[in-house]
Amino acid sequence: MAAAPGTAPRTRGRPRSDLRIALLFIAPASVGYVAFYLMPALRGLWFSFTDQNLIGTGDFIGTANYERMFGDDLFWNALWVTVQYVLINIGVQMVLAIAVAVLLHRLTRSVVIRGIVLLPYLVANVVVALVWFWMSDYSIGIVNVVLEEIGLDRVAFFGNPATAIATIALINVWRFLGYTALLLFAGLQMIPQQYYEAAALDGASEWRMFWRITLPLLRPVLALVLVISVVGSFQIFDTVAVTTEGGPVNATRVIYYYIYQQAFERFDLGYASAIAVFLVVLLAGIAYFQLKIMRSDRSDLA
Amino acid sequence: MSHSHPLLARTGRGIMLASAAALVLASCSNESDSSEPAAEGAEITYWLWDSNQQPAYQLCADQFESETGISVTIEQYGWADYWQGLTTGFASGTAPDVFADHLSYYPEFVAQGQLLDISDRVEADGVDLSIYQDGLADLWVDQDGGRYGLPKDFDTVALFYNEQLVTEAGYTADQLAELTWSPDGSGSYDELIAALTVDANGVRGNEAGFDPDNVAVYGLALSGNGLNASGQQTWAPYALGNDWYFGDTTPWTTQWNFDSPEFAETIEWYKSLQDRGFMPSVDIALSELDPLNGYLAGRYALVTDGSWMNTSYLGQTDVPTLVAPSPIGPSGERASVFNGLSDAIWAGTDEPDAAWEWVKYLGSAACQDVVAESAVVFPAVKTSTEIATQAFADKGWDVTGFTVQVDEGTTALLPIADHWSEINDTVSAAVESYLQGSADASAFTQANDQVNALFE
Structure with a gap:
């Protein structure tokens, strides 16, 4: 209905602030964030300066936990093992995920195939780990039976220090590949089809189109997916916990498993918190650095 | 007692597979003898990790309830969940009143003040510790003389x-x-x-x-x-x-x-x-x-x-x-x-008297004979061990290779x-x-x- 003449639009009192309604909308999420993320994180930070155990209260001991950490060979070993895991896991996973995403994008529109690609991701981590552990059992695992059938030697995948961490990394590539590929696939769909049509008219090969069109235009999405994957990859825990438990010797004692052992096997919550705080700082640094060098805030599509 | 060691074992992966937590409520029989008025009508919770033994302990709990009027709820968790559940239960004040305890875990629990010292009760009630296989009862005594459990079963x-x-x-x-x-x-x-x-x-x-x-x-x-x-x-x-x-x-x-x-x-x-x-x-x-x-x-x-x-x-x-x-x-x-197991009482229990009655019953020949009959483990009471050996033999299993170590005194206690x-x-x-x-x-x-x- 048109405004009646004489009733001038009320500009006074406007703009009415949306702050109130905005606060209302974010309130549930904020409460959850404060209660379940911020408070525990601050408590963890405080714990890292105390000799807190699982039960009872701890006393302030300054930076003793941090000093102990920097002198702890097992801590540095855990960090190194985790880095090995991340390099293998992310390296292999990213290359394969880009390949799968491009294949999905250029070759098929089938929702069924996209669904199949995602299947491993729908299986729980612990189940994936246990099933692969069974399958690569030295005596009765199907993988080793097949290896022997085709004339190769059996491999002690989880028991050999040289192969254990790579085995765990590749199992998680298997699980997360489809998920990562679909994220990248979504990014690929934002690239206008005309570029490919124009390139095809000019007689460019698929290979050339990939390097000149797909990869540069995918960069911001790629950066984001990479950061999420790397941070997620650093958090490797469950696969180790249900298979090797850090062994053989210390070959798979990743940082999260080491933190878990300190907190829930030795009840040393203070020391565990110190390592966790270190990990937060490290991951924040890595994420910032990655986003910076990949210029993820700028798109070449603009 | 399914798994031997805890922190030592690599998390008991096999057990995790079968770790679906079962919860069985003690059947509520009303025929109480009112022998223990103090604890009469009390309800306590008991945890164990070996599902193979749960039926036998359920029989014990039924018998116990009809004798004392104390009802026991048995809960079973897989090996890995069990210890995590206990430690978080200690921290949050929701741990079971009585639970099956392991040698490798209990020093830490004692250090954290989570186990009830039963040395006075053992003395007051005149519990005969000589009925157990030699050495098993002493495993649960700490450096200060506190006693934190009665022997349950053993393995070799x-x-x-x-x-x-x-x-x-x-x-x-x-x-x-x-x-x-x-x-x-x-x-x-x-x-x-x-x-x-x-x-x-x-x-x-x-x-x-x-x-x-x-x-x-x-x-x-x-x-x-x-x-x-x-x-x-x-x-x-x-x-x-x-x-x-x-x-x-x-x-x-x-x-x-x-x-x-x-x-x-x-x-x-x-x-x-x-x-x-x-x-x-x-x-x-x-x-x-x-x-x-x-x-x-x-x-x-x-x-x-x-x-x-x-x-x-x-x-x-x-x-x-x-x-x-x-x-x-x-x-x-x-x-x-x-290696031996015991039944321990959580220091934070609301029903220490009822919990003690249950621990005493679990550690008695009455209950351990029932466990022996099920031929799953060797109970700690000497006479019950013999019944278990016979129960194994009745199944056609000759397990004297395990008991000979106890009979000849060639065992060495787990550190x-x-x-x-x-x-x-x-x-x-x-x-x-x-x-x-x-x-x-x-x-x-x-x-x-x-x-x-x-x-x-």
Whole structure:
């Protein structure tokens, strides 16, 4: 209905602030964030300066936990093992995920195939780990039976220090590949089809189109997916916990498993918190650095 | 008691598979004798981790309720969930009133003030501690004289063997009962293992032309789970029979003996079984879920394992299996780690009196006889152990290979100490690297120094 003449639009009192309604909308999420993320994180930070155990209260001991950490060979070993895991896991996973995403994008529109690609991701981590552990059992695992059938030697995948961490990394590539590929696939769909049509008219090969069109235009999405994957990859825990438990010797004692052992096997919550705080700082640094060098805030599509 | 060790075992993966938590409510019988007015009508919760034993304990709980009017709710959780659930229960004040406790966990629980000291109650009620197998009751007494549980059941280690393979190798059950071993490899045990090992060409380990790099059947299995600081199912039966013990004393070891020559020569001999191709490498062992699978697939002829595995080895029909005691060592005696469980009361319980009545009942012959009849474990009460042995025999299982260690007094108690988790990681790493060949015997001295330093 048109405004009646004489009733001038009320500009006074406007703009009415949306702050109130905005606060209302974010309130549930904020409460959850404060209660379940911020408070525990601050408590963890405080714990890292105390000799807190699982039960009872701890006393302030300054930076003793941090000093102990920097002198702890097992801590540095855990960090190194985790880095090995991340390099293998992310390296292999990213290359394969880009390949799968491009294949999905250029070759098929089938929702069924996209669904199949995602299947491993729908299986729980612990189940994936246990099933692969069974399958690569030295005596009765199907993988080793097949290896022997085709004339190769059996491999002690989880028991050999040289192969254990790579085995765990590749199992998680298997699980997360489809998920990562679909994220990248979504990014690929934002690239206008005309570029490919124009390139095809000019007689460019698929290979050339990939390097000149797909990869540069995918960069911001790629950066984001990479950061999420790397941070997620650093958090490797469950696969180790249900298979090797850090062994053989210390070959798979990743940082999260080491933190878990300190907190829930030795009840040393203070020391565990110190390592966790270190990990937060490290991951924040890595994420910032990655986003910076990949210029993820700028798109070449603009 | 399904699993032997806790922190020592690599999280009990097998158990996790079957860890669906079952919750069974005690049947509510109303016929109470009102013998214990103080606790009459009380309700308590009891936790255990072995689902095989739950039916027997349910019978105990029913009987207990009809005698005392105290109702017991039994809850069972898989091995890994069990200990996590307990520790979070302690922290949040929701732990069960009474729970099955393990030697490797309880020192830490005592240190954290989570267990009720029952020494006064034991005295006041005149509980007879001599009914238990020798030594088991004392395991639950700490350095300050507090008592934190009554013995529940125990386990020892023996050899499970494939009857058919042993017969083919020309051995009899009588010969297997009197095996000897020596660190120089001269014992009849070595000869047996060599004769049982067969390479891919069908050549036995004691024949010319044996190929140690291409073995089809290993004479002796190696448990990856067992390569921990107690060595219960791996090296301990040998080391303990070689005039060696873990430390100065147990319970509450503070000085350790992993640097002794007897320990080193035992592990050196153990490694030689690998190098000769008679036992799988440590790599293989650690890549397996449990030697049981390889045993059932016919890849292993002998397995050293604990009595908690009786149902798995003797309860299957694919491989005809018998039990033999561990071999007699240089000390002139055989040996086995002696591990016990207890029932403990949580310090935060609302019903300490009812909880104590239940613990007392669990530790009595009345309940342990019921557990014995179910032929799953060996109860701690001496007379109940005999009933269990008979119950096993009635099933057609001869388990005297396990009980002979107790009868002849050749058991050695599992070390009980603070810092077990750290000791376990340190010693496991040393033993594993030595067996891999990536470290020499100096690794044991180094590990021992590290472990001793924890107690300074």
